[in-house]
Amino acid sequence: MSEAALRLTIFAGIFVAVGLLEFAFPKRPLRVSRWRRWGINLGLVVLDVVILRVTIGALAFATAMYAQARGWGLFNLVDLPFWAEAVAAFLILDFAVYLQHVASHAVPVLWRLHRVHHADLDIDLTSGLRFHPIEILLSMLFKAAVVVAIGADPWVVLLFEAVLNGSAVFTHGNVRLPEWLDAALRWMVCTPDMHRVHHSIDRTETDTNYGFFLSVWDRLCGTYHRAPPKRGHQGAVLGLADHQEQGKLGLLSLLAMPFSDAPRGRGADKGGSRGKAVGG
Numbered sequence: 337m338s339e340a341a342l343r344l345t346i347f348a349g350i351f352v353a354v355g356l357l358e359f360a361f362p363k364r365p366l367r368v369s370r371w372r373r374w375g376i377n378l379g380l381v382v383l384d385v386v387i388l389r390v391t392i393g394a395l396a397f398a399t400a401m402y403a404q405a406r407g408w409g410l411f412n413l414v415d416l417p418f419w420a421e422a423v424a425a426f427l428i429l430d431f432a433v434y435l436q437h438v439a440s441h442a443v444p445v446l447w448r449l450h451r452v453h454h455a456d457l458d459i460d461l462t463s464g465l466r467f468h469p470i471e472i473l474l475s476m477l478f479k480a481a482v483v484v485a486i487g488a489d490p491w492v493v494l495l496f497e498a499v500l501n502g503s504a505v506f507t508h509g510n511v512r513l514p515e516w517l518d519a520a521l522r523w524m525v526c527t528p529d530m531h532r533v534h535h536s537i538d539r540t541e542t543d544t545n546y547g548f549f550l551s552v553w554d555r556l557c558g559t560y561h562r563a564p565p566k567r568g569h570q571g572a573v574l575g576l577a578d579h580q581e582q583g584k585l586g587l588l589s590l591l592a593m594p595f596s597d598a599p600r601g602r603g604a605d606k607g608g609s610r611g612k613a614v615g616g
Contacts, residue, residue, distance in 0.1 A: 340394060343498050350502035354461045354509045363512040363528065364570060366458045368582045377462035379587045380452075384465075384472045392476055396497060399480040400490035409487020418489070425488040427550075429496045432482045434553040436475065437546040448594040449474070454542070455585055455593065457575045459535050464504035468594060503549040507531040526551050529569060536565045537577045 366373075388394075403409050411421045440450040449471040456463045467475075483493055507526045518527050526547045534545040544561035547554050554560035565572035579585060579593075589596075 343394075343494065343501070346498040347501050347505075350505055351461060354505050354511065357511045358460055358509055361512045363510050363532075364458070366460075366510070368457050370460070372582070373456070373458060373460075374462050376585070376587050376590070377456070377466045380467065380469075380590065381462075381465045383591075384467065384469050387469045388472065388476065391473065392480075394497075395476045396479045396483050396493050397490055400483045400488050400493040403484045403487055404490060407487075409484055411489070412487035422489060422492045425486055425492045426496055428486050429479070429482060429488065429493070430500075430548070430550050431553055432479070433500065433548055434546055434557075436478055437548065438557075438559070440471070441543055441546075446471075446474075451576060451579075452590045452593050454535060455576050455579045455590065456535070457580065457582055457585070458510070459508050459532060459574055460510040461505045461508055463535075464506075464508035468591070470594070499549055507548065522551050524551065525549060529564070530561075532569060532572070532574075533561050533563075533565050535574045537573045537575055537580075538566060541565055 404412065407413070411425060416424075440446040449468045452468040452471070453463070453466050456466055482488075488496075503526065507528055508531065509528045511528050513521070513527060513529065518529050521527050522530050526545070526549060530545050530551065531547075533541050536542055541561060544559050545554055546559055551560070567573070573580075
């Protein structure tokens with residue numbers, strides 16, 4: 337099985353599993369029609385995949401193969417057991433994605449792109465795939481640079497990419513987990529309740545819980561928010577304070593959002609905890 341086919345198979349299995357959990361155990365009632373949002377979010381996914389395939393493709397995996405063949409990177413220069421290199425590479429890659437996520441909130445030009453992800457008025461499994469194509473390209477270039485620097489094994493990179501995509505679907509899932517299970521899981525990995533806080537319109541909550549897979553980085557770096565949103569998981573208003581009308585969040589509007597919004601500072605999306613009524 338090819339790299340792309342294997343990754344797609346793993347992703348499809350996780351997507352179906354989380355989708356079934358959402359239908360069976362939903363956490364929140366949806367503010368917007370599921371099918372209306374899915375059409376927009378999956379439309380972005382298709383566009384992202386097409387742009388990646390006609391430009392840089394599976395760059396992280398290909399870069400790992402290239403670096404390994406030439407002996408580039410840290411783990412190609414040191415003699416460690418494969419399992420130790422694999423674990424270390426996985427941890428480094430996950431921490432790098434955490435830092436990238438923090439930067440996407442802290443650096444104004446990156447936040448303009450990342451706002452497309454945060455503009456979703458509900459979050460479910462498709463929200464984890466909703467990114468502007470330029471952000472996807474920049475993310476792939478960043479991961480490729482990290483892969484070269486550490487000399488990660490190509491199959492470790494493939495595993496990491498599969499886990500990253502799967503965890504993005506899971507953590508955005510509109511899934512109601514028992515409190516005891518959520519509490520146990522989040523000692524190791526990010527959970528839907530943990531990540532939902534990150535999508536609150538309150539910027540003091542948005543700037544927390546950046547992790548995609550492992551929760552340890554938020555704990556170590558002081559960005560962990562243990563409490564539910566101020567209005568609770570059921571009452572929290574999600575999205576961006578200045579983009580609360582679904583009618584203005586179509587596919588073309590999202591693609592234009594980084595360029596059409598007036599330049600704003602880091603605190604521009606701070607707002608109250610109340611959102612406008614949503615059409616749809």
